[in-house]
Amino acid sequence: MKIGILGATGAVGRQMLECIEERNIPADEIRVFASERSKGMKLPFKGQELTVDVADAENLKGLDYVLGAVSNAMSKYYRPLIVEAGAVYIDNSSAFRLDDDVPLVVPQINGEDALKHNGIIANPNCSTIITMMALAPIAAISPIKTLTATTFQAVSGAGIGGFRELEEQVNQVMNNEPVTPSVFPAQIAFNCIAEIGSYNDNGYTTEEMKMQNEGRKILHLPDLKVTCTCVRVPVYRSHSISAAFETEEYISVEDAEKAISAFEGDRLVKDHVPTPLDTSNQDLVYVGRVRRDLTRDNALSLWCCGDQIRKGAASNAVEIMEYLEKH
């Protein structure tokens, strides 16, 4: 089993490498790729060092899987080269997620979709993965009709630059120095910014529409209606989501909780409210505060948290690879 990682020096790429090591994936070879300016950089792996190279038709040859953590533009550029090389491409970008012939997969929810791939499988949006992990066990009891979601998204969603910007701005505020936003559209330290992505004509951002468009595809619910507000918060790694949703049939809080408890990859938390700090640096999605939605019948409300870099990105991609190997 030979694995390539595209964008290996970024936050998600590094996490992919860590996940492969942690899960003891039997890889005979790992090749790490990034842009020209990272060429020659060393990345630690199982006590050794891997040397970063720039991917091309030549050095992609012989790989079984390529895990991608690069921009949409880069993903579009590399896709034909990866397919040509005969590897399966597991892509974290949003470039192909809604394409009919590209499965969009969260292994615990719709792993079987991955088996129908044509050389490429898309890894969903981070907030969408975490929210769908919380909703999928409930949707399995009765289909979800509508979802009203508000996200609390960590700065890690903007990569290593997002981390640095929060850390730097916190220092600046504490020292009474001026703050100049660069990664985010406003100061993120001690602030919340309800704008992630660019605006569509309907007033929703690209990030907000992913919850509906990708949610429909993952849950196999083409008529699911979603109103989403995506908000960046001064948290480092984990995303949280406040979700209120209607199901076709009535589901009791007890039955919803039972389904969440039994769902692989979820942890139902009842003894305290789960926080994004609780879920950082691990793979489970924590779900809490399950209660009836007070505005309508057959509706529930919940709060969930998950590590954006892990289950929201890198771990999910590695899990897709594991699923393919197993089946």
Next chain:
Amino acid sequence: MKIGILGATGAVGRQMLECIEERNIPADEIRVFASERSKGMKLPFKGQELTVDVADAENLKGLDYVLGAVSNAMSKYYRPLIVEAGAVYIDNSSAFRLDDDVPLVVPQINGEDALKHNGIIANPNCSTIITMMALAPIAAISPIKTLTATTFQAVSGAGIGGFRELEEQVNQVMNNEPVTPSVFPAQIAFNCIAEIGSYNDNGYTTEEMKMQNEGRKILHLPDLKVTCTCVRVPVYRSHSISAAFETEEYISVEDAEKAISAFEGDRLVKDHVPTPLDTSNQDLVYVGRVRRDLTRDNALSLWCCGDQIRKGAASNAVEIMEYLEKH
């Protein structure tokens, strides 16, 4: 005009004093009250100093208004003394907000209710004031039937102790020191905590139910249904709310925006997304991201921010007093 401030040394009490100075309220005398341990403390006012005393039947005499920023227990203790002294009590606690004979007032929305007081007027919950300021101009076009709200609440909601805890924890995290929460139920630095108040049997917190119960009374909509999730975020002063709501009749985004623009105390923000930092240290509620709710007809979604200590508490109380003086 003689004014007393109960709880004058706390975050809200100090802000009340500042608001009175800023607005140049023609006060002949201001008496500042707090607990025994603050007795003798000096508070700045118009270049002079006011000396803190403990309120009693004697020193409440002769006051026209008492603005209260104390606990429910203290408010219950002082109410009869204030009424006895012949002053109008404007109470920021939640002790009497839902009592039938106590008006619950946001002057721009239901100021006329204040005129029917029996010696006491209640100041609503902070998140509720800010949300209702955004919704009231829309409810005036067509009644609101349901509201799904998720709040992003600043640490100031927990008083000066909340401020200190965030500041201290940020320093501890930056210095890799252990963090021990005391004011909040979990670490608030670089975290979000979806638990404010204590739990009711229905799984909602006391804070969350205020949005429905107080919202109904302020908007004069006894059938309004609200599902609310209240979340503490690492922000110092201003609260933000993500709100999706249904109205009886269809309202276009343009008409909703026009109504918000024209509403005294609101600022419609279209050139950028309003953030809690934008609204800190001033009295306007900023409203942005007005768009159609995609889950149902006759529904809209918006994002609003307001200074919790000012419009969410102190300024609103001072505005109630101004309204009474004017009418």
